[in-house]
Amino acid sequence: MIILVTSLSFSNLILTPSLMTGVTAALNQQQIETLFGNIVIDPPANQTYLSQVSQIESQLDQIPELAGAAKHLNNRAFFEYKWQQNSSFLKKGQNGNWTVIGIDPEKESAVTTIHESIINGSYLAENDRDAILLGVEIAGGNQTSTLPYLTMGGVRAGDKIRLTYPNNIQHVYTVKGVFKAREGGANNLAYITHRDMVAVLDSSVPVDSANQILIRTKTGIDEKQMIAKLKTLDINGQIRGWEEYGRGVGEIVASFGTITSIIGAIGLIVAGVVMFIVIYINVTHRKRQIGILRAIGVNRGVVLLSYLLQALLYACLGIIFGGIILGYMIKPYFDSHPIDLPVGLVRLVVDQSSIVNAISWLLAASLLAGLIPVLNVTQESIIKAIWGD
Numbered sequence: 001m002i003i004l005v006t007s008l009s010f011s012n013l014i015l016t017p018s019l020m021t022g023v024t025a026a027l028n029q030q031q032i033e034t035l036f037g038n039i040v041i042d043p044p045a046n047q048t049y050l051s052q053v054s055q056i057e058s059q060l061d062q063i064p065e066l067a068g069a070a071k072h073l074n075n076r077a078f079f080e081y082k083w084q085q086n087s088s089f090l091k092k093g094q095n096g097n098w099t100v101i102g103i104d105p106e107k108e109s110a111v112t113t114i115h116e117s118i119i120n121g122s123y124l125a126e127n128d129r130d131a132i133l134l135g136v137e138i139a140g141g142n143q144t145s146t147l148p149y150l151t152m153g154g155v156r157a158g159d160k161i162r163l164t165y166p167n168n169i170q171h172v173y174t175v176k177g178v179f180k181a182r183e184g185g186a187n188n189l190a191y192i193t194h195r196d197m198v199a200v201l202d203s204s205v206p207v208d209s210a211n212q213i214l215i216r217t218k219t220g221i222d223e224k225q226m227i228a229k230l231k232t233l234d235i236n237g238q239i240r241g242w243e244e245y246g247r248g249v250g251e252i253v254a255s256f257g258t259i260t261s262i263i264g265a266i267g268l269i270v271a272g273v274v275m276f277i278v279i280y281i282n283v284t285h286r287k288r289q290i291g292i293l294r295a296i297g298v299n300r301g302v303v304l305l306s307y308l309l310q311a312l313l314y315a316c317l318g319i320i321f322g323g324i325i326l327g328y329m330i331k332p333y334f335d336s337h338p339i340d341l342p343v344g345l346v347r348l349v350v351d352q353s354s355i356v357n358a359i360s361w362l363l364a365a366s367l368l369a370g371l372i373p374v375l376n377v378t379q380e381s382i383i384k385a386i387w388g389d
Contacts, residue, residue, distance in 0.1 A: 002278050006318025006362070009271035011326045013358035016267060018348040020260040022334075026344030030183040033113040036242035037070070037214035038223050039230065043237055049209040050237050056213060057107075059233050065221045068110025071210035073102035073197045077163040079138065079190070081152040094153055098138050100163065100190040102197025111216040114179055114186065119143060121157025121177030128193055132161065132173035135187035136180040143180055144187075169200045182344050213237075264357075272365035279311055280373035287377055288387075300378045304371075311370025315363050326350075 032038055043050045050056065053071050060069040080095040105124040109115040114133070115123040120141075124133050136144050140151030148154075155161060159175045173192065181187055198207050217226055223241050230239050283290070290303055331348050338345040 002282075002314050003317045003321060005274050005278065006271070006314055006366075007322035007325060009267070009274060010319050010322030010358060010362055011330065012267050013264060013271065013362065014322075014326055014350060014354050015330065015348070016263045017260045017354045018350045019346070020257075020263075021349040021351065021354075022339075022346040023341070023343060025349050026341065026346050030181070030344050031245075032216075032242055034117075034181045034183040034186040035112075036245050037111045038217040038221075038242055039215040039227060040240050040242060040245060041213040041215065041230075041235060041237045042240065043211065045238065049205060049211060050213065051206060051209055052236075053208050053210045053213065056235055056237070059235070060213075060215065060230075063229070065218055065226060065229075067216040067218045068107060069213055069215045070103060070108040070111040071194065072212045072214060073194055073201075073209065074211040075100055075102070075165060075197060075201070077165050077190075079152060080162045080164070081155050081159065083162050096138070096150070096152065098135075098188060098190055100132070100192060100197070102194040103191050104194050105191075108191075111214050114181060114191070117179040117181045118177045119180045121175065123179075124176055124191060124193060126193070128176060129196060130171070130173050131176040131192065131196075132163075133176050133191040134161075134178050135189050136178055137184075137187040138190055139175070139178045141178070145184070165200050167200075167202055171196075171200055182342060184342075268361050268365060271362060272369055275311065275314070275366050275369035276372065279307070279314075279370050282310075283307060283373045283377050290377055291383075294378070303378055304374050307374040308367060308370045311366045312363065315366035319359055319362060323355075 041050065041056070050071075057069055057071065060066055076097060077100050078095065078097055082094055103124070105115075105126055105128070109123070119136065120139075124131060134152075134155060137146045137150075138152060139155040140146075140148060141154045141156070144151055152161070155175055155178070157175050157177050160172055161175060162170055162172050164170045179187075194210075198205070215230075217223060227239055227241060293303055294300065331350065334348045338347045340346075
């Protein structure tokens with residue numbers, strides 16, 4: 001039972017931070033898959049658009065470590081649904097201001113997972129014209145988490161909406177589909193084809209331009225090394241990693257580390273208290289034996305060392321069996337049955353530092369738990385230890 005309790009305590013010390021790390025990894029992955037890719041190329045600091053985008057795309061296509069690159073041409077627009085029936089231009093639940101992005105649908109599907117998140121209708125096609133793809137928080141309906149009056153009130157595929165751009169150009173689009181991504185920020189975006197976006201922009205904006213290029217690297221590729229490699233291509237733009245754009249979520253993720261530390265500390269205290277109680281009861285029941293050992297001349301230090309070794313043995317066996325439970329039962333279960341949360345599929349992410357910390361702290365707690373009760377007993381007189389109170 002002592003070993004079982006120690007095993008579960010050890011597993012808990014690793015399980016909690018691993019779950020929190022899994023949530024963090026899921027949040028980060030959703031930002032990569034839906035909003036930023038792994039790397040973002042922005043225009044130079046003094047410019048609004050990237051120029052000669054097709055040339056940049058050709059350069060990126062030659063890099064084998066990249067899974068894809070997608071250009072974005074962003075704009076803001078005033079969206080209206082059932083505008084013909086609105087008695088008031090500001091009727092709630094039928095309109096609002098949102099961001100609309102011009103994309104190449106095929107290249108976009110190699111970088112983001114928006115095409116996999118369609119809940120109504122279908123994804124954009126390359127030859128689509130006057131078609132728009134809406135995030136669920138724009139379209140509204142029963143799958144939105146936003147209050148109804150902050151959406152367009154339930155737009156579905158096949159409906160028509162009117163967009164008014166900052167240059168006062170108005171255009172009517174047919175809703176091709178509605179998507180719901182796990183990353184909440186993506187659900188407040190709308191997508192049209194890059195060609196449709198160019199058509200509504202001022203003539204001063206070149207056709208071969210974009211506000212951003214999102215890049216997706218292949219699995220296992222180091223992003224920092226890839227950024228350094230891209231900078232050698234002499235691309236006229238600013239190249240950054242996705243983390244620089246996800247700072248808002250990054251602050252939330254950082255708070256997870258604090259929560260993990262608090263929960264881990266509580267788990268460690270619980271493990272230490274359990275070890276203390278178990279060893280204290282064990283030592284108390286053997287108080288007479290300890291007294292007899294001291295009466296026949298066994299040194300107090302030897303008795304103390306023997307019980308400390310016993311506590312270490314319990315801890316080591318607990319670590320071994322706890323590691324087996326975690327590695328061969330708990331983690332495989334989470335790998336095959338991840339927790340389906342709104343932020344994504346959460347799996348256990350066990351890192352080496354968590355294991356080292358759990359082992360170190362559990363050994364320290366075991367030593368402390370064994371030292372205090374044994375010191376208490378060995379300081380009693382031999383007669384009192386033998387005969388008790």
